Amino acid sequence: MMSAVPDPVAGTPATLGVPDLTTWLRRYAAEIVAHEQELTDLDAAIGDGDHGANMTRGMTAVVAVLDQTPFETLDALAKKVGMTLVSSVGGASGPLYGTFWLRFAKPLSGLARTDAATLGLALRAGVEGIQQRGKAEGGDKTMLDAFLPALAAYDAAVDAGAEPTAALRDAATAGRAGCAATVTMVARKGRASYLGERSAGHQDPGATSAALLLECAVS
């Protein structure tokens, strides 16, 4: 999981800026490519076997945007990422991750850097966007089962005075644990729900890509 890229947040512990978010996204794109087969295999087991290809297509498009366009503010960047994902991914994950970034952008309006608290608002807005769009809840065996505990862990860390890096690290840990917890769940949303009880025993692909996303913020 640990990438060789140096911690972008480390040098600027109190805030997260456009370069940091850019690095986060590039690292995520690389990790998605590295995990494409794993995501596809997880999706084949309880879905339709395209989550790896979907996420790779989307994050490749995001990297192409990053390569082409300089962004001045966090919200401009996040909004463009969201629109790019919506326009390139399709399936369930496209609108959900797309909505995540589109909503993530809002609390960061006009900001080139954000502190831990505002970043928390952005994360919350993003996760609530996923909930609104997909109408799933925690325990339904979806990406929310990584996002929701991650969000709670982030907020708790910030409440305890943590800087973004530390709070994101807690979020990543909680997200990974939440993802692991999907193994035993019976799916109630998404394609996996068609399997009923047979969906238990498999890790949710979307929760896996979500856990990866959180880990890429800090690793």
Added chain:
Amino acid sequence: MMSAVPDPVAGTPATLGVPDLTTWLRRYAAEIVAHEQELTDLDAAIGDGDHGANMTRGMTAVVAVLDQTPFETLDALAKKVGMTLVSSVGGASGPLYGTFWLRFAKPLSGLARTDAATLGLALRAGVEGIQQRGKAEGGDKTMLDAFLPALAAYDAAVDAGAEPTAALRDAATAGRAGCAATVTMVARKGRASYLGERSAGHQDPGATSAALLLECAVS
């Protein structure tokens, strides 16, 4: 190859009668069923994998005729067998075996029993019928490669004074050898010819069912 049925010709060495031909055909039907898979496998290798089913369908229909209709003469029986095969088999083997029996009938017109010489004429008429219908020659890797040497051996035996049983036994031996010789041949007729050189190395299914037919006359 040896069946448990007693030799029908043994008791009447000088002639072959309607009951003998009936027994021959019933024994052949049983052997075809016993070899159905083998014939199909041979046909699958260089043809289309239906020779076993084709011959089983045809000989089952022949047995049904034998069960229903008593025949007074050899030609009436042989003609009915030929028509039954033509009407029930299809493919290449249907018209060929059908023609064999239809032509086989002619020299036996009105006879309830035949001697070795007339039986030889019937066999020759049958084999020539196959040649006319299928326009193949010896060496083309077809049933003729069993029939032609069998016919020659039969004639030689009769020329040397053999009774039907002995002559048919020689024919069966030559037919089996001729069938074995098809293994190395490159097919020039029938479906196997599509394979060109690739047809070599496989025994011809039609030659195999023909060798069986001759063996059933005497075993």
Added chain:
Amino acid sequence: MKKLINRPQDVVAESLRGFALAHSGKVRVDHDLATVYRAERPLLGTVGLVSGGGSGHEPLHAGFVGHGMLSAACCGQVFTSPVPDQVVAATQQVDAGAGVLHLVKNYTGDVMNFEMAAEIVADTADIEVATVVLDDDVAVQDSTWTAGRRGTGATVFAEKLAGAAAEEGRPLAEVAAIARHVNENARSMGMAIAPSTVPTAGKPNFTLGEDEMELGVGIHGEPGRATVPYAPAADIARQLAEPVLADLPFAGGDRALVLLNGMGATPLIELYLMYGEVAAILAGHGIEVVRPLVGNYITSLDMAGCSLTVLRADDELLRLWDAPVETPALRWGR
């Protein structure tokens, strides 16, 4: 994995290239947005019909674009719903002043992407959009707490019948009502004897033993509700027909349109045989099949298997079914 393809990522784009050439003059393909349109402009004042979904279900949906059926089909990647951009563009293109009906198969991805598209159209254009979500697959338990039932064979009927209504110049609400009526009166169930392989995945989505089959499969290569013993056709027909008939429920005296659909790799000789078995069961229930359709209409790549869809018919549906249609995959009356 052996398929008649080049690079797995290019399958949809390259297949559409061939489709466009094979049906030039009849359809027009926007290759940038992987969307198929009728070659002829829509008649002013008629409702536009837009459908779409993941690819891999051919001829659905692209093969149903044409007179009397769809106005446009948005093609997603294999088993991946299209993106909103495609649906927005298609909606704008086919609107002829009478609004546009979105026909959406009930899958989370399809529903969300069409939903986002409809939101964008509502925000940016003055086009009335109605949406009908199809969910006819009885293999999946229906519940407000789940993703709900899948849209399968009823989609073919809805596209034909709503398409015929649109062609008659009927208003959006009526065209949508017909699609909804079709969905409410249709039930489906599918099975597979061999799984499909998504090109980019490179291996089958599930595996089956020589004496197993998958019952209650969808059209995305997903495993079914249960792996059951492989059975003769007569038995399979029963396992498909009984849950279908019980669910609506259908009753003696009902007239029905019936689709016996191949999953992509099952030859017609088997599909006709299966139809014979199904027809016997329906006859046994006193259901009269007034229009049968047998063939590959909504497939799952190279999956071997079939699905059964039964639609309770009335005179109006029959009239709409018999109306002329001219698409790559369904054609009569012209």
Added chain:
Amino acid sequence: MKKLINRPQDVVAESLRGFALAHSGKVRVDHDLATVYRAERPLLGTVGLVSGGGSGHEPLHAGFVGHGMLSAACCGQVFTSPVPDQVVAATQQVDAGAGVLHLVKNYTGDVMNFEMAAEIVADTADIEVATVVLDDDVAVQDSTWTAGRRGTGATVFAEKLAGAAAEEGRPLAEVAAIARHVNENARSMGMAIAPSTVPTAGKPNFTLGEDEMELGVGIHGEPGRATVPYAPAADIARQLAEPVLADLPFAGGDRALVLLNGMGATPLIELYLMYGEVAAILAGHGIEVVRPLVGNYITSLDMAGCSLTVLRADDELLRLWDAPVETPALRWGR
């Protein structure tokens, strides 16, 4: 072997049962003789068209019975030509005073059974019979010393085009001449990535490794001329198109009807992709495809693969192609 069937021996009869139900009102099936007729009586003074062959190639031939195409199709067992009784009965049934054309694919069994049937008709009835044998498959070396080339995709064209000529009321000699002209101007080549399984055989006719394909296959599950490395679609298209184009030979400026045919288990998404590749090659040779046909038309049970047929077209053939046809598998103009 898993198939949607009951007992292997009953496949043809049971499939015909379903076929008859699926197309009742349009076709009539003589189940005793496994022969499919048009439901409507032949028009007095028109030539009857009888074809047939082994089953397993659906929709060929039964799916091509109807207005503008065949008068009758005699269905043999799987991969086994029909018997003369079937052909004799069909010939007698469809004769409307203008004689009957037998369209026969060049396989030893088909040729001999149709030949015997023609002899029986000549001996017993006052019906003029003409026979055209189709042998368009360039994979097989032609020679008077062999069984000659196989009849494959050209059969579909011959049935449609001779059928249209018969529908126009043209005399037997002219209808036969059209079929012969089609055969002389058409060439085909096929390939497979997976073999077919004859139900009564119970296992595949040949085996292929994960990186092998069979080039020059026919439609009876027989192995091809060579096992070659599995290749991308663009390469396969070249391996099919080059021998086809070289054989006639076709030349720049030629107009062509093209059939990109599936072998039974290959989904449309792949067939369209293959068609795109083939079309590009034909364009590169300056050949103009005036009528493309993509789909499963002459299949080999559940074989995965495709075949290409190119027919050099002239105005007359185009006119006949565009003439109305109404059969289970090919329909336009009515």
